[in-house]
Amino acid sequence: MTRSKLRLAIVGAGPAGIYAADILLKSERNFDVSIDLFDHLPAPYGLVRYGVAPDHPRIKGIITALRDVLDRGDIRIFGNVRFGEDITLEDLKRHYNAVIFATGAVQDASLRIPGIELEGSYGAADFVSWYDGHPDYPREWPLEAQSVAVIGNGNVALDVSRILAKHADDLLPTEIPANVYEGLKSSPVTDVHVFGRRGPTSVKFTPLELRELGELNDVDMIVYDEDFDYDDAARAAVAGNKQVFVIDKVLNQWRQRETGQASRRLHLHFFAKPLEVVDDGTGRVGAFRYERTKSDGEGGVVGTGEIREVPVQAVYRAIGYFGSELPGIPFDHDYGVIPNHEGQVLRHDAETGESGRMYGVYATGWIKRGPVGLIGHTKSDAMETIRHLINDVGNWWSPASPDEQSVVDLLDERGVRYTDLAGWHRLDQHELALGAAEGRTRIKVVPRDEMVDISLGQLTA
Structure with a gap:
């Protein structure tokens, strides 16, 4: 029997998205997996980087665990990529078997x-x-x-x-x-x-x-x-x-x-x-x-x-x-979440009154359950979503162009200045060096263009 392969896109590179990727890679399954993480920010870690007060180093220790997952090298990251602008749902259907939205609530x-x-x-x-x-x-x-x-x-x-x-x-x-x-x-x-x-x-x-x-x-x-x-x-x-x-x-x-x-x-x-x-x-x-x-x-x-x-x-x-609506994805305006059953996204057609699954589309983290719970909840949340993803193999999309290079080509053709894991390492080292020069652990780079320039190795003195 030929092993099938799951090409998975995850939109959101915070804890929810990274945990989902890690859980899938470690799970028992009868198919291979290739995962691409997309985030609209040039750097990963989501609310752990941009939602935790700077004087909370103990909580920021979570980043160490997330870094260990990414540094294994079996998950690709595409930072500075906006869903709905740089890459669309139709694009994802062309290149992947499924997508998990882990966009949080900001x-x-x-x-x-x-x-x-x-x-x-x-x-x-x-x-x-x-x-x-x-x-x-x-x-x-x-x-x-x-x-x-x-x-x-x-x-x-x-x-x-x-x-x-x-x-x-x-x-x-x-x-x-x-x-x-x-x-x-x-x-x-x-x-x-x-x-x-x-x-x-x-x-x-x-x-x-x-x-x-x-x-x-x-x-x-x-x-x-x-x-x-x-x-x-x-x-x-x-x-x-x-x-x-x-x-x-x-x-x-x-x-x-x-x-x-x-x-x-x-x-x-x-x-x-x-x-x-x-x-x-x-x-x-x-x-x-x-x-x-x-x-x-x-x-x-x-x-x-x-x-x-x-x-x-x-x-x-x-x-x-409160969560934010995503282009082409169902949204509950009362609760600020993507409507779902245990992470399986649900759609409703207002014209016909029909409701049901939106096959190939999943959610995890705060955009799935609302902005409640701590990191432990995020892990169990991701496990539930991944369980359904694995069992839904018959409902995956059939992408026309699933090879890994095709997404890189797409972003290059559109002139997207995306960052990758090596780029994050450059930015990380740059921020640590800025901090060391002043006797501090790190000083964050704030402007987006500067973050991208550093990540791409294009910063000029």
């Missing part, structure tokens, strides 16, 4: 309250992309506020709050880009207020993230005694969940600290439901208005009718990420 989820569109109101994801040196974002960020509101009680809210409150010089040991350091260095911020609608025992951030806040140099942690009048449900959560127990312990330690000496303050406000971003009269953010909530005794909250207002000049919403 937009901010919307918060529908009055004033959210005012000048000085931002999405956390955009701010994260700026301080992580994403090449498609402006080099400058307006850091003009003395008092800032951050809406959300997840890890991204804490990342944003920490970067805003932290003194820029304390970020110098990290890979923070020069333009970001200069921006943060000139920030006049004195107070960062974090607002969550539930109580301290219902937060979504992890103990590690919380502890890091308390270690900031010259920043007072301010918590409010009124938020710690626990009911039975809150006390049960502390007693029954180790993570909640640790979070409660950290917050209560902060309640005992002396404050008033630091030049900056980071305030945690619980039981605060967002109502409005208040206009200062000139179209800019002037205050954040919220309703005080209380526990409903069952782990939720209800409004108390008490309205409060905190003067701020900027607001960051950190209430979650």
Whole structure:
């Protein structure tokens, strides 16, 4: 029996895409595999490179595992290739048997309250992309506020709050880009207020993230005694969940600290439901208005009718990420995902009312399940999708031109300045050398053209 061969395209070279490729290559199957990873960015690793705060080296250790997978040499990478522009779904059908979309979720989820569109109101994801040196974002960020509101009680809210409150010089040991350091260095911020609608025992951030806040140099942690009048449900959560127990312990330690000496303050406000971003009269953010909530005794909250207002000049919403629609691929606009059953993409024809499988098309990661879960979830997610891909051999596409060189020829004909694994190694070494020259681990190259020039060996002194 002749062994068949699977030519697979994966769109997205972050953890979800790389794990999917690795799992397929290591899986039990009766066919050969050839995998090409495409990404719109010149460098791999997705949100691990562009969504994790620069002062989180422990989390960035994930990159080591991803690098080991890519450096085996059995997966090709095509960076700086935009799906829908440089390469289309029809192109993929011509050259591959199937495609997995692993494009993640990089937009901010919307918060529908009055004033959210005012000048000085931002999405956390955009701010994260700026301080992580994403090449498609402006080099400058307006850091003009003395008092800032951050809406959300997840890890991204804490990342944003920490970067805003932290003194820029304390970020110098990290890979923070020069333009970001200069921006943060000139920030006049004195107070960062974090607002969550539930109580301290219902937060979504992890103990590690919380502890890091308390270690900031010259920043007072301010918590409010009124938020710690626990009911039975809150006390049960502390007693029954180790993570909640640790979070409660950290917050209560902060309640005992002396404050008033630091030049900056980071305030945690619980039981605060967002109502409005208040206009200062000139179209800019002037205050954040919220309703005080209380526990409903069952782990939720209800409004108390008490309205409060905190003067701020900027607001960051950190209430979650949202996926982006891809050309020619079904999309659920309510949930920001590709409709799928266990990673098998589903289509619906609005004209005929017919629904069913979109054969040859799969999804994994956040674009499959929504922006929830950690790296462990991403691995199990990819395993589920790969299992279906292997079992769907009868439904694969039959490409007219499946040889590996044909895709290279296609991109060359279209003048796409794509980067490959050797190019990533060049860029990686260049960034490490920039860092070494200043006694730092790495300094990221930010402009896209410069990243590509370095990757292609075309940088001129």
